[in-house]
Structure formats: C-alpha cells, structure tokens
Amino acid sequence: MEYKISFIGAGRVAWHLSQAFTKAGFTIFEVYSRNKSSALKVTNKIKQGKPTNKTDLSGSEANIFIIAVPDDIIAEIPNTIVFPKNSLILHTSGTVPLSILSTHFYRTGILYPLQTFSFDRQVHFENIPVCIEASDTQSLEVIKLISQSISDHVYEMNSEKRRKLHLAAVFACNFTNYLFTLSKEILTKERIAFDILANLVKETTEKAFEIGPESAQTGPAYRKDFNTISAHLKVLSEEKNKKEIYELLTKNIVEKYKK
Amino acid sequence: MEYKISFIGAGRVAWHLSQAFTKAGFTIFEVYSRNKSSALKVTNKIKQGKPTNKTDLSGSEANIFIIAVPDDIIAEIPNTIVFPKNSLILHTSGTVPLSILSTHFYRTGILYPLQTFSFDRQVHFENIPVCIEASDTQSLEVIKLISQSISDHVYEMNSEKRRKLHLAAVFACNFTNYLFTLSKEILTKERIAFDILANLVKETTEKAFEIGPESAQTGPAYRKDFNTISAHLKVLSEEKNKKEIYELLTKNIVEKYKK
Numbered sequence: 205m206e207y208k209i210s211f212i213g214a215g216r217v218a219w220h221l222s223q224a225f226t227k228a229g230f231t232i233f234e235v236y237s238r239n240k241s242s243a244l245k246v247t248n249k250i251k252q253g254k255p256t257n258k259t260d261l262s263g264s265e266a267n268i269f270i271i272a273v274p275d276d277i278i279a280e281i282p283n284t285i286v287f288p289k290n291s292l293i294l295h296t297s298g299t300v301p302l303s304i305l306s307t308h309f310y311r312t313g314i315l316y317p318l319q320t321f322s323f324d325r326q327v328h329f330e331n332i333p334v335c336i337e338a339s340d341t342q343s344l345e346v347i348k349l350i351s352q353s354i355s356d357h358v359y360e361m362n363s364e365k366r367r368k369l370h371l372a373a374v375f376a377c378n379f380t381n382y383l384f385t386l387s388k389e390i391l392t393k394e395r396i397a398f399d400i401l402a403n404l405v406k407e408t409t410e411k412a413f414e415i416g417p418e419s420a421q422t423g424p425a426y427r428k429d430f431n432t433i434s435a436h437l438k439v440l441s442e443e444k445n446k447k448e449i450y451e452l453l454t455k456n457i458v459e460k461y462k463k
Numbered sequence: 464m465e466y467k468i469s470f471i472g473a474g475r476v477a478w479h480l481s482q483a484f485t486k487a488g489f490t491i492f493e494v495y496s497r498n499k500s501s502a503l504k505v506t507n508k509i510k511q512g513k514p515t516n517k518t519d520l521s522g523s524e525a526n527i528f529i530i531a532v533p534d535d536i537i538a539e540i541p542n543t544i545v546f547p548k549n550s551l552i553l554h555t556s557g558t559v560p561l562s563i564l565s566t567h568f569y570r571t572g573i574l575y576p577l578q579t580f581s582f583d584r585q586v587h588f589e590n591i592p593v594c595i596e597a598s599d600t601q602s603l604e605v606i607k608l609i610s611q612s613i614s615d616h617v618y619e620m621n622s623e624k625r626r627k628l629h630l631a632a633v634f635a636c637n638f639t640n641y642l643f644t645l646s647k648e649i650l651t652k653e654r655i656a657f658d659i660l661a662n663l664v665k666e667t668t669e670k671a672f673e674i675g676p677e678s679a680q681t682g683p684a685y686r687k688d689f690n691t692i693s694a695h696l697k698v699l700s701e702e703k704n705k706k707e708i709y710e711l712l713t714k715n716i717v718e719k720y721k722k
Contacts (some may be wrong), residue, residue: 276686299683299691320661320681324668331662359659368653371695375705376646376660377667378682379712380639384668385676385719387635394627400618401635402672403590404577408636409643409668411584413661417644422579423637424558429534432558436630445715446634450712453638456704459646 207350208233210253210266213273213284214242216321217296219249221272224354226250233266234286239286260286268350270297270315271305282308292343298335298370301363306339313338313347315365317355320377333357335366386446425457466609467492468722469512469525471544472532473501475580476555478508480531483588483613485509492525495544520543527609529574530554530564541567551602557594557629560622565598572597572606575625576614591614594625645705684716 209230209353211218214237232253237243241256261269268291271281275297282305292311295304298318305312314337319327334355338344346462351358361369384405388398402420411420424432433454440447468489470477473496491512491665495586496502502514520528527550530540534556541564546552551570554563557577564571578586593614597603603619610617620628643664647657670679683691692713699706 210673230645274587274686292478292520299694318659320663320666320670320679322670322679324676325673326541327666333480333659333662348620359660365653365655367694368649368698369655369659370691371698372646372649372655373660373663374682374695375642375649375709378680378684378716379708380664381676381680381682382712382719383634383638383642383673385680387631388676390627390631390634392531394624396624396628396631398675399672400577400616400628401632403592404579404632404636405639405668405672407579407584407586408640409664411579411581412640412643413658415581416657417640417647419642419646420579420581423633423640424534425637427533429496429695432534432629435558435626436633439627439630445718449638449711449715452708453641456643456700456708457637459704460641 205268206231207268207269207346208266209270210234210236210261210264211246212236212269212271212281214239214246214255215272215274216323217272217317218270219246219323220319220321220327220329221252221270221296221315221317221354222246222250225350226252227329228350228353230350230353233264234261236261259284262286262288264288264291266291268292268346269294279304292346294347298373299367301367302337302339302421303363307340311339311343313343314363314366315347315351316361320329329354330356333359335359335369337362337366340388377424383449386449390446413439414442421457421461423457426461428458428461464526465490466527466605467525468527468529468609469493469495469520469523470505471495471528471530471540473505473514474499474531474533475582476531476576477505477529478582479578479580479586479588480529480555480574480576480613481505481512484609485511485561486588487609487612489609489612492523493520495520518543519676521545521547523547523550525550527551527553527605534559538563551605553606557632559624560626561596562622570598570602572602573622573625574606574610577627577628577632588613589615592618594618594620594628596621596625642708645708649705680716680720682716685720686711687720704721 234254235243235246240257247253293309294313316335318333334351336347493513494502494505499516506512552568553572575594577592593610595606
C-alpha cells in the first residue's frame with residue numbers, strides 16, 4: 205500500500221515534518237490550514253501537495269493525516285475536519301493523550317518528535333527521537349514504518365509515559381532556556397556579551413550527558429560556599445524574581461548534596 | 464624577564480591551568496599543596512616543577528604565584544604561605560575580590576578562567592574566556608601576556624563586574640545542570656534513558672546563543688497552555704521540590720511573556 209500523507213496545520217512542526225517526509229520519498233497530498241497562505245508556504249517549500257482551507261477532506265486521496273496544530277486546538281479537529289473513512293489520524297503532541305483522537309476515529313496514533321522547531325533553523329530529523337503510539341497493532345506498524353524512514357530513534361511509548369517525557373523536557377529545555385535569559389539579563393546590565401558563556405554552557409551540557417548531571421554538579425550551592433551565596437544575593441537584592449529563583453534552586457542543591 | 468610560575472593548590476584548576484602554561488612553554492617551578500601527593504600528581508602530569516608542602520616559599524625562584532584553592536581558603540593563604548618579595552600573587556576565583564590579596568601584597572592580580580573543570584575531562588584552554596585584573600598596570604601587562612599565551616579570549620574586568628559574571632554563570636550553568644538532574648530523575652522513574660534529551664538540549668543551547676534565549680523561549684508556560692501546565696503539576700503532585708520549582712519558573716515565564 206502506498207502511503208499518502210496530509211497535514212492538518214501549517215506551523216513549525218508541519219513545516220519540518222513535511223520536509224522530512226518529502227526527503228524520505230513520501231507523497232504529501234495536501235496541507236490544510238485555516239489560513240490558506242500558510243499552507244501554501246509549506247507546499248511551496250516541499251514542492252508537492254495541495255494547500256487547502258477546506259474542512260471537508262472526505263474525498264482526499266491521503267490515507268494518513270498528521271494533525272500538527274497547537275495542543276489546545278487538537279480537541280477541536282475531530283469536530284472541524286471531515287476525514288476519509290478508514291484513514292489513519294495522528295497527532296504530534298507531547299502531552300495530549302491518544303484518547304482525544306481514539307474516541308472519534310477508528311485508526312489513530314501519535315508521532316511525537318522530541319524537538320523544538322523554528323521556521324528558520326534547519327534540523328537533522330534523523331537525530332530527533334520520535335515517540336509513537338497507536339490505537340491498534342496495524343496502525344502501530346504503519347506509524348513505525350514512516351517514523352523510521354525519517355528518524356534513527358523511534359520509541360514506542362504510551363500517552364502517560366510520553367507526558368512524563370514531555371515534563372522532563374520542560375525542565376531540561378524550556379526552564380534552562382529561561383535561566384539563560386536571566387543570565388543574559390545580568391550580563392547585559394554589565395555590558396558583557398552573553399556569548400562569553402557559550403563555551404562554559406557547551407561544556408556544562410556535554411558533561412551532564414557524559415557523566416550524568418548529578419555527578420557534574422558544581423557551584424557555590426554544591427560547595428556550600430555561603431560567602432559567595434550571600435554576595436550573589438546582595439547583587440540580586442533589587443531583583444525580586446531572580447533572587448527568588450536563586451534562593452529556591454540554591455536551597456534545593458544544598459539539600460540534595462547534604463553530606 | 465623570564466616568568467616562572469608556581470601554583471598554590473593542586474586541585475582541578477591547578478591541574479588544567481598548569482597544563483595550559485606548560486603547553487605554552489612556561490616554566491612551572493613548584494606546586495604547593497598541604498597534601499604533597501596531590502602536588503606530585505600535578506608535577507607528574509606536566510613533567511616539570513617540584514611538589515612541595517612547605518609553606519615558606521621565600522627562597523623560591525618563581526616570580527608568579529597562582530593561588531588555585533577553594534574560594535573560602537584564599538583568605539588564609541597570605542597568613543599561611545611566605546612568598547618571595549616582589550613576586551606577583553594571583554588568584555583564580557570568580558567571586559573573591561582582588562582586595563583579599565592586595566591588602567597583603569604589593570603586586571597582585573586575578574586570572575579567572577570561566578570554565579567548569581574536572582580532572583578527567585580534557586579542556587581546550589584557547590576557547591576558555593579568561594578574566595583578568597591587577598593591582599597596577601605593570602602587573603596587568605604581565606597577567607595579560609601570560610593569559611593571552613593560553614587563551615584567545617582575555618578580558619580585563621574589575622572584581623565587581625567579575626562577580627556579576629560569575630553570578631550569571633551560576634544561573635546559566637550550575638542551575639541548568641540542576642534542572643538536568645531533576646529532568647533525569649523524572650525520566651529514570653519511567654525507565655527512560657536521560658540520553659533521549661541529548662539532541663533537544665543541544666538544539667536548545669545552540670539556539671539560545673544563536674538567536675538569544677529571550678527569542679528562543681518555547682514550552683507550555685510561554686504558550687500559556689494551562690491545560691498542559693495542570694497536567695504536569697498533577698504528575699508532580701507527590702514531588703514537593705520539583706513542583707515548587709516548576710511553579711516558580713512557570714509563573715516567571717508566563718509573567719515575562721505577558722502580552
């Protein structure tokens with residue numbers, strides 16, 4: 205059976221996923237977006253597929269539909285879009301459970317690429333972990349096949365486990381990025397370029413994955429160097445938010461590495 | 464004038480810094496440690512220098528002494544070690560001010576390498592920012608000369624500014640590493656290897672330095688996706704510490720990206 209894929213949504217996930225599937229030789233049949241010009245951008249980029257804003261896709265030739273819309277919009281899709289009978293309906297979210305689709309459609313699944321996507325940054329999809337789940341074994345085989353054609357790291361994972369993986373990613377990526385923002389603010393005030401930390405951050409992350417973050421911990425809180433901690437809190441005395449975050453994380457690190 | 468360097472301390476900073484100076488062609492005259500066998504490990508590694516635990520170094524041939532001991536020990540050094548007259552005395556700390564040395568010695572300075580060091584990890588010193596400061600212009604020239612021989616990124620910076628740089632590094636490295644630890648704990652409970660996040664973390668940090676962390680922010684807090692946030696908090700309901708950190712960082716991100 206030949207798989208023809210359509211995308212529901214034309215955002216960053218669809219942008220990159222449709223390119224990866226195109227590269228892997230799949231036919232992209234159509235790209236749906238409420239805003240047809242967004243869909244057109246995607247089909248122009250991948251040089252195949254029909255941009256559309258029509259919600260009745262019952263006559264589509266596609267047999268796999270990938271819903272790549274913001275998490276809080278996924279629930280509306282079953283009531284908005286009419287899919288061809290017997291098609292396989294997937295979404296790409298880290299936290300939304302499969303049940304949001306499986307209660308409406310016969311064959312459903314998840315294809316969750318664990319990555320942060322931007323339009324203007326090239327990604328190497330083969331390195332991106334893809335977590336998959338399906339309503340039935342036949343659908344799982346299909347999702348596995350198409351996922352393995354774009355990624356070297358495909359994991360079967362149920363919705364509960366996927367949600368926890370997503371939570372772990374929030375800590376390791378979204379929250380760390382926010383700490384980078386606070387760090388940059390401190391430097392900017394001193395007219396020091398954030399780039400000065402690039403090498404140290406690279407070393408920190410490489411080390412965390414090489415020897416484990418629990419073994420890689422350093423810093424004043426780890427050393428229980430309360431003189432330095434006081435000096436830092438003094439610098440932050442006028443910055444309520446940063447001070448609160450500094451205090452909470454320091455408290456936790458001191459506690460964790462208590463002898 | 465030929466510069467001969469001695470190290471006070473034989474920890475991780477001395478381990479790497481002495482290797483960098485050896486590679487740059489400098490003579491390391493001696494390595495002092497209370498524990499002579501620690502000093503011996505360093506001199507064996509660099510194949511030069513005399514290990515010693517004698518505190519009277521007044522007869523030393525070295526003219527530059529680099530104090531590389533834990534921050535809270537630096538203050539004891541002027542009362543412990545006897546240095547030759549007119550030698551240049553440096554320390555390598557991010558937070559300890561120059562005054563801790565300059566009130567005791569005539570020629571003093573700072574050589575602060577902005578890096579996290581482990582014994583068993585090779586570093587490329589030329590990429591490591593080195594922040595320098597001195598009690599006088601002549602000493603500054605000496606410190607600049609030796610620093611530029613090991614690093615391509617040498618910055619003059621006073622003690623106050625250096626302290627803020629160190630604080631920024633605590634946010635960007637020590638605290639992020641701790642978030643990696645929490646993330647790994649969440650995954651370990653689900654029997655998922657922490658490695659699954661390696662690619663995403665790499666992408667996150669590269670993006671933060673490429674487009675700025677304030678532009679790179681993503682995630683449920685940034686999107687104000689309160690359904691996902693509630694689902695995450697439910698997962699963390701039994702984990703008081705993680706929940707508290709999740710709530711505080713989420714609150715701050717929501718606040719920052721308020722329309």
